[in-house]
Amino acid sequence: MANHSADGESRGNWIRTNRGIGAVLVGIVVLLLIYLSTEEWVYQTLRDGFRLGFFSVFAAFTMLACAIVLLFDGQKDEVIEDVARAGKWEFIVPVIVVAVCFGYFKVAWEIDFLLVTPVMMAIGTYALGVRPITTAIIAGVIMTITIYGLFWAIGIELPTNLFSF
Amino acid sequence: MLFNVDAFYEAVNLVLSFETMMWLAVGVFIGVGVGAMPGLSASTGVALMLPLTFTMGQAPALGLLIGLYKGAIYGGSISAISFATPGTSEAAATVFDGHKMMQAGKGRKALLMALYASVTADFLSDVITVLVAPLLALVALQFGPSERFWLMVLAVCMLGALSGPHLAKGMLSAAIGLYIGTIGVDPISSVSRNTFDLWWLADGVHLVPMVIGVFAMGAMMEKAVEMVKKSQKASELGGSVKQMFSTSGEGVSWKEYISCWREMGIGLGIGTFVGMLPGLGSTVGAFLSYGVAKQAFPEKKIGTGRLEGIAAAEAGNNATVGPTLVPLLAFGIPGSAVAALIGAALMLQGATPGPRMFELFPTIIYSLFLILLIGNIFNLGIGRIFAFVYAKLGELPAPLLVPIVMLMAVIGSYSYENNPYDVIAMLFFGLLGYFMRVFKIPEAPLIITFLLAPQAEENLRRGLLINEGDWMAALFNSPLAVGLAIAVVVLTYVSSRMRMTERMQDIANQEKED
Numbered sequence: 188m189a190n191h192s193a194d195g196e197s198r199g200n201w202i203r204t205n206r207g208i209g210a211v212l213v214g215i216v217v218l219l220l221i222y223l224s225t226e227e228w229v230y231q232t233l234r235d236g237f238r239l240g241f242f243s244v245f246a247a248f249t250m251l252a253c254a255i256v257l258l259f260d261g262q263k264d265e266v267i268e269d270v271a272r273a274g275k276w277e278f279i280v281p282v283i284v285v286a287v288c289f290g291y292f293k294v295a296w297e298i299d300f301l302l303v304t305p306v307m308m309a310i311g312t313y314a315l316g317v318r319p320i321t322t323a324i325i326a327g328v329i330m331t332i333t334i335y336g337l338f339w340a341i342g343i344e345l346p347t348n349l350f351s352f
Numbered sequence: 353m354l355f356n357v358d359a360f361y362e363a364v365n366l367v368l369s370f371e372t373m374m375w376l377a378v379g380v381f382i383g384v385g386v387g388a389m390p391g392l393s394a395s396t397g398v399a400l401m402l403p404l405t406f407t408m409g410q411a412p413a414l415g416l417l418i419g420l421y422k423g424a425i426y427g428g429s430i431s432a433i434s435f436a437t438p439g440t441s442e443a444a445a446t447v448f449d450g451h452k453m454m455q456a457g458k459g460r461k462a463l464l465m466a467l468y469a470s471v472t473a474d475f476l477s478d479v480i481t482v483l484v485a486p487l488l489a490l491v492a493l494q495f496g497p498s499e500r501f502w503l504m505v506l507a508v509c510m511l512g513a514l515s516g517p518h519l520a521k522g523m524l525s526a527a528i529g530l531y532i533g534t535i536g537v538d539p540i541s542s543v544s545r546n547t548f549d550l551w552w553l554a555d556g557v558h559l560v561p562m563v564i565g566v567f568a569m570g571a572m573m574e575k576a577v578e579m580v581k582k583s584q585k586a587s588e589l590g591g592s593v594k595q596m597f598s599t600s601g602e603g604v605s606w607k608e609y610i611s612c613w614r615e616m617g618i619g620l621g622i623g624t625f626v627g628m629l630p631g632l633g634s635t636v637g638a639f640l641s642y643g644v645a646k647q648a649f650p651e652k653k654i655g656t657g658r659l660e661g662i663a664a665a666e667a668g669n670n671a672t673v674g675p676t677l678v679p680l681l682a683f684g685i686p687g688s689a690v691a692a693l694i695g696a697a698l699m700l701q702g703a704t705p706g707p708r709m710f711e712l713f714p715t716i717i718y719s720l721f722l723i724l725l726i727g728n729i730f731n732l733g734i735g736r737i738f739a740f741v742y743a744k745l746g747e748l749p750a751p752l753l754v755p756i757v758m759l760m761a762v763i764g765s766y767s768y769e770n771n772p773y774d775v776i777a778m779l780f781f782g783l784l785g786y787f788m789r790v791f792k793i794p795e796a797p798l799i800i801t802f803l804l805a806p807q808a809e810e811n812l813r814r815g816l817l818i819n820e821g822d823w824m825a826a827l828f829n830s831p832l833a834v835g836l837a838i839a840v841v842v843l844t845y846v847s848s849r850m851r852m853t854e855r856m857q858d859i860a861n862q863e864k865e866d
Binding site: 212219222239240247254288289292304308338341345 | 403404406407408517518519520521523524526527528530531533534538540541543544545546548569572573576577579580581749750751752754755756758759760761762763766767772775776779782783786789790791792805809813816817821
């Protein structure tokens with residue numbers, strides 16, 4: 188279901204195979220190991236004789252070993268369906284989501300949860316396909332009130348700088 | 353560790369209070385809805401609800417989370433039967449017979465059988481959990497630091513080997529969890545390390561933003577990508593679904609229910625065993641039960657739209673709910689992602705899961721057992737009354753679902769400690785969870801190893817202190833420690849050869865061909 192056997196290399200899709208993923212991971216873990224090698228705390232010996240960096244280094248080397256296994260094991264040429272279909276949106280959308288969520292958090296907590304959230308919800312639902320715009324707006328308002336009520340019921344107060352009850 | 357009567361009475365009072373009953377009902381109510389909606393899973397639901405438990409007492413918090421877990425595992429069958437789209441992976445085996453019955457105009461009967469089989473197996477497996485967990489805890493109390501260390505290594509290796517089709521990816525996930533677990537102060541000397549020169553990491557990575565990020569935000573990012581790539585069209589409510597709302601539809605007779613006892617028994621046995629083993633989980637429980645029942649009773653023609661097929665699959669997945677808590681309670685080792693989240697909730701309530709919990713917090717243990725058992729009554733009642741309404745939830749447009757979950761993720765991670773850096777951490781782990789999903793790297797080993805990392809380090813270093821820095825003596829100071837070390841190697845090899853995912857795929861492919 189998830190994987191399908193395909194000769195990724197013959198299709199010029201080497202980077203989309205498990206081997207390609209492994210190669211990327213090897214690169215990331217090597218950078219991590221370089222970072223660890225430059226940190227003083229890694230070599231620090233504690234009073235019980237234990238190296239402070241033992242577990243971090245062990246974990247990083249285990250990651251490296253697993254990434255290398257991905258390069259050479261029996262499933263190295265398999266292409267995961269999601270990866271095979273992946274295009275620019277697979278990278279752009281998550282970045283946009285992170286930026287929007289963080290921006291929303293900063294603005295909502297700075298201004299007012301009850302003011303900012305319905306607007307963001309309406310924009311979000313509209314951007315994701317809810318039509319017409321009036322439905323998106325109504326949904327945004329209902330969702331905001333429901334979530335505010337839920338958190339209020341359990342004693343967690345959300346910021347209401349303008350609309351304070 | 354004798355039965356503590358006073359603690360039991362206190363637990364009965366706590367559990368039977370209005371507050372606990374209300375949150376248990378709310379948990380089941382939300383859980384069935386979460387399960388019925390494709391794209392949401394039990395772990396997503398529990399992760400999102402975790403921040404709500406901070407302000408609650410121990411029993412209401414457990415009621416909410418365990419109720420949600422039980423409800424979600426059953427709820428997956430609703431959309432599996434109604435739309436052939438399992439709400440959760442656990443319900444995928446229910447599609448084979450359930451949807452065929454739906455197409456034959458017996459949707460109501462199929463849904464009720466799924467409910468009855470789920471509740472029956474869940475209740476009986478909970479009884480087994482109540483009996484087995486204290487006995488295993490007694491054994492675990494005899495373990496020293498070396499044995500506890502090897503037990504954790506064994507659990508992590510099994511999780512890595514069994515959590516997905518690719519051993520290397522499972523172990524990679526566990527290694528990432530171990531690495532993240534070393535961020536912050538070390539558990540013995542409280543010396544800061546691995547903070548990437550970020551002061552707000554000196555305290556380590558907080559569990560709540562991490563689980564919300566990995567399980568909820570990561571899943572919603574994946575959903576958002578899907579929606580951006582293809583326009584979403586709300587499917588029309590089919591006539592066959594409408595017939596389920598009719599109260600005059602055919603129900604399940606007592607005779608029909610009893611006629612499925614063998615299949616439910618298979619589900620109970622396999623589900624209970626699978627639930628207790630770290631890494632396998634309810635999806636494997638459902639598929640194995642279904643496969644065994646089909647092979648054991650070929651004359652029943654399971655797979656052609658039979659109640660027996662639904663009974664086996666649903667009993668198999670719900671029977672894992674209670675037993676998945678056994679390793680957590682007996683050894684302090686969560687056997688699944690949801691068990692890890694329930695363990696996290698216990699820690700947030702000030703009780704570290706493990707064998708000592710039976711002595712130190714007997715009231716919590718008894719409350720948990722009572723909630724496990726009573727939760728089934730709520731599951732039965734809410735499932736019976738609202739199952740046909742929940743069937744409509746499967747049609748809830750994802751464009752509404754995704755922003756709600758994202759909003760809950762932001763609020764939940766911030767309200768944990770009113771710390772804006774937790775929101776940053778949650779978003780980072782959301783990205784990590786998203787890419788793990790895309791690359792089919794299982795998330796459960798990451799979370800569980802993250803939870804176990806400090807305990808494993810603590811036990812290893814205690815062993816080293818006791819043995820004056822001698823590593824060999826610290827690691828292999830008893831025949832049991834040596835045995836566990838050998839078991840790590842043997843079980844990892846054997847479990848990786850079992851190829852559970854491929855077996856499940858074979859069953860699914862065979863059903864499609866049929």
